[in-house]
Amino acid sequence: MAESTSLQKKRSGYKIRVEPRLDVPPAWYPLLVSLGAIVFALFLGGILISFAGGDPIRSYQHIAKASFGDIGVLSDTIVKATPILLVALACSVAFRMKLWNIGAEGQFIMGAFGASAIVLAPVLSEETPRWLYLTVMALAGMGMGAIWGFIPGYLKAKLNVNEIISTLMLNYIAVAWVNFWIFGVWSEGGFQMSPKFPNVAWLPRLAEYAKEIPIFRGLTTHAGLLIGIVAAIILWLIVYRSRWGYEIRLIGDNAQAAKYAGINITSNIIYVMMLSGALAGLGGMSEVSGVVHRLQTAPIAAGYGFTGIIVAWLAKLNPLVIVVVSVLFGALILAGREIQPSGVPKMIQGIILVSLIASDFLLRYRVRIVRADAEE
Amino acid sequence: MDPIIILQAGVATGTVLLFATIGEILAERSGVLNLGVEGMMLIGAMTAFSTTIATGNPWLGVLAAMFAAGLISQIHAFITITLQADQVVSGLALTFLGTGISLVLGEGLSKAGTVSLLPNFSIPVLSQIPILGPILFTKQSVLVYIGYLFTPLTWYFINHTRPGLNLRSVGEYPSAVDSLGISVFGLRYFYVFVGGMLAGLAGATISLAVAPGWFSELTTAGQGWIAVGLVIFAQWDPVRAMFGSYAFGALRRLILDVQGPTIIFGLNNPFYYNPYWGFFLQMLPYAFTVIVLVIGSREAMRKRLGAPAALGNPYIRGERGK
Numbered sequence: 001m002a003e004s005t006s007l008q009k010k011r012s013g014y015k016i017r018v019e020p021r022l023d024v025p026p027a028w029y030p031l032l033v034s035l036g037a038i039v040f041a042l043f044l045g046g047i048l049i050s051f052a053g054g055d056p057i058r059s060y061q062h063i064a065k066a067s068f069g070d071i072g073v074l075s076d077t078i079v080k081a082t083p084i085l086l087v088a089l090a091c092s093v094a095f096r097m098k099l100w101n102i103g104a105e106g107q108f109i110m111g112a113f114g115a116s117a118i119v120l121a122p123v124l125s126e127e128t129p130r131w132l133y134l135t136v137m138a139l140a141g142m143g144m145g146a147i148w149g150f151i152p153g154y155l156k157a158k159l160n161v162n163e164i165i166s167t168l169m170l171n172y173i174a175v176a177w178v179n180f181w182i183f184g185v186w187s188e189g190g191f192q193m194s195p196k197f198p199n200v201a202w203l204p205r206l207a208e209y210a211k212e213i214p215i216f217r218g219l220t221t222h223a224g225l226l227i228g229i230v231a232a233i234i235l236w237l238i239v240y241r242s243r244w245g246y247e248i249r250l251i252g253d254n255a256q257a258a259k260y261a262g263i264n265i266t267s268n269i270i271y272v273m274m275l276s277g278a279l280a281g282l283g284g285m286s287e288v289s290g291v292v293h294r295l296q297t298a299p300i301a302a303g304y305g306f307t308g309i310i311v312a313w314l315a316k317l318n319p320l321v322i323v324v325v326s327v328l329f330g331a332l333i334l335a336g337r338e339i340q341p342s343g344v345p346k347m348i349q350g351i352i353l354v355s356l357i358a359s360d361f362l363l364r365y366r367v368r369i370v371r372a373d374a375e376e
Numbered sequence: 377m378d379p380i381i382i383l384q385a386g387v388a389t390g391t392v393l394l395f396a397t398i399g400e401i402l403a404e405r406s407g408v409l410n411l412g413v414e415g416m417m418l419i420g421a422m423t424a425f426s427t428t429i430a431t432g433n434p435w436l437g438v439l440a441a442m443f444a445a446g447l448i449s450q451i452h453a454f455i456t457i458t459l460q461a462d463q464v465v466s467g468l469a470l471t472f473l474g475t476g477i478s479l480v481l482g483e484g485l486s487k488a489g490t491v492s493l494l495p496n497f498s499i500p501v502l503s504q505i506p507i508l509g510p511i512l513f514t515k516q517s518v519l520v521y522i523g524y525l526f527t528p529l530t531w532y533f534i535n536h537t538r539p540g541l542n543l544r545s546v547g548e549y550p551s552a553v554d555s556l557g558i559s560v561f562g563l564r565y566f567y568v569f570v571g572g573m574l575a576g577l578a579g580a581t582i583s584l585a586v587a588p589g590w591f592s593e594l595t596t597a598g599q600g601w602i603a604v605g606l607v608i609f610a611q612w613d614p615v616r617a618m619f620g621s622y623a624f625g626a627l628r629r630l631i632l633d634v635q636g637p638t639i640i641f642g643l644n645n646p647f648y649y650n651p652y653w654g655f656f657l658q659m660l661p662y663a664f665t666v667i668v669l670v671i672g673s674r675e676a677m678r679k680r681l682g683a684p685a686a687l688g689n690p691y692i693r694g695e696r697g698k
Binding site: 048049051052100102155159160161162164165166168169170172173176177179180183184185187306309310313343344346347348349350351353354357358360361364 | 411415451454455459460461462464465466468469470471472473474475476477478479480481482483592598601602604605608650651652653655656658659662663665666669670673674676677
């Protein structure tokens, strides 16, 4: 045995050795690995694009120009980033506890429904002050999202039902539920959408302040961004600076230890799923109230829930990093709409996620290339 | 609303779930949870359809689909087995990747028109059996018949053969398998590949037999995820998976049929007069999956049955208790 391996080493000259990393790598190292993974993913994506008959370099140039080229498109990028931001925050808090909430998409849709119900039922009159009207809409969105998170949370905590599948199934149910309302009850003249909301139900846009600040003219960035950033800061404080956050992180790292420490895992599963659902629901409210201005399935069930998963993972579940990463993905989605073939943004997201997960290996292990004869 | 037609169609569409579910059962039995079924099915459906257009031979389409889906499953195998990453996240990533790739490479396929499909035929004597004959053996796709043979064979393989014993052991106690000199990594790579091939076959069953064509993501419409749910309901047993799959297939057909007639059970059919009530029917398969999961999980808790003990854990030689 020993002889044959040493023969092999002599022939190859060099040998790749993989050993567990015992020390903590410097702070810049994970960042470098993530960036490397993204570059690698874009390279792979480029190969696939050219395989499908596209031009990868022009595709990527187009993405950069169509998303950061001037202040107008930058504003549109931020508009796309806002729902991703809130959904990624929702995913991050659940993932932190190793709760695989894949249902942010459905919670987002139900949040949009809840907020729209305030306008369409109607619950409040149009004479209500705008701040109050919007607050009630936000609360309704969060409430519906929380209910949509509670169901799988309860099933997981009490009946040990796999949350990945239950949350996914609830996504499909949420779409059918919204379709029922917009095709039937709230349909505008037989079209598959509700009537447009009155102005009181619109989140304020930068363009509204163009009179005072001329540069804001035509900018569609809306207050949802502010909501998202505030939510990110609050979530960061909860996760890293509160007792509850400590419990969440402990359960995620070592559920057994948490149990011995007297932490109630059952109720934490339900609370965290509800918090996660509420954040995603808030994203849904921000989207109908800030962008779509009516209830309609296609623009709200556009896969933000799934992009949020990738963004949360890429940001290593850190709420403040999520803010930055979601802008990059907003750019990818905004610019990707015009790229042919149309599946490109989705494919690149998939490749990025795969490379990221694979690159985690480099954080846990040290790969060294050693001279074979230098060994032993 | 003829129950025989509903069951007949249920067996046909249920065959899609059957292949996908059994593939996932094999992968999970070896200890690898692969949530990428939906993505692998889409790859399979797209590859089957485009290969059949290019070659005119649906059998080549089926083979190409199985190979392509098996190939992409190896990404998951590499990430989770060799690189020891989290199986849940990797499986999700595989679904994104498979969906994205099939959308890009399947661009324009939806306008490709008709292709030659896999044959449908009746079995001479068996189709004469009352009730069962028309349901199981009349004008079914050849893949449906393959499903009938495949399920008991897989069951026998898992429970009564030596390789099947190795498969079960590597999912329950990999270090014991390792100590016998059998490669844990090798077995797991192999069964993830088999699971991928079967998911590809399931995709090909859609695009070449059950609902011919390529309709981007709507081709599978979440059936890959239903298959993952069915594995839990089936308690990792192919025969239970068969009944679950056919029941789901019948449910899908029932939903379509309920919306047709003007009068149902002697009443005015609300789904006919208010078509948007049909969205509640559309929820049923998904709601049913959750209910099936609840039943499966309760039963597993009561009987102390469960997933393969090593499911979801990477195997690291020399680590204690794995």
